[in-house]
Amino acid sequence: MCVGLPMTVISSDEHTALCERRAEQRQVSTALVGEVAVGDRLLVFIDSAVRVLDEDEARQIDDALDGLAAAMEGKPFEHLFADLIDREPKLPEHLRPTNP
Incomplete structure (x- = not known):
């Protein structure tokens, strides 16, 4: 199963972007989303950006992933x-x- 991760663009060219998430950097294809700018947040699946995220949506995804990890470790997660x-x-x- 693949999980999409929010990543932040730190540099880009015509077809790719160097993105970072929690100190890990990856070269990501931007063929599906087009041009991106430094600081943009992208939803990344298997090194391909599939959507540009706004800051709130990126935070919610990060919180949900952190919440799942906390729940698996038996730690409090509700606040996430x-x-x-x-x-x-x-x-x-x-x-x-739909109602007919």
Whole structure:
């Protein structure tokens, strides 16, 4: 199974970007997202950027990944899912039933 990771662009050229996440650097293809700028946050799967993220979305993904790791280690994790606390889960719009 692949997990997409938020990474930050530290340099780029026409088709690739050098990205960093927690002190690890990777050369990433940007063929699917087009031109990127230094500081952009990208969702990366197997060394390919699949989407440009805004800062809030990148933080939520990082928090969720940290929360899963904490839960697996038996550590507190609820605070890392703050966006889910005190609300009912909702299906994305495209998965909700339509009324005839």
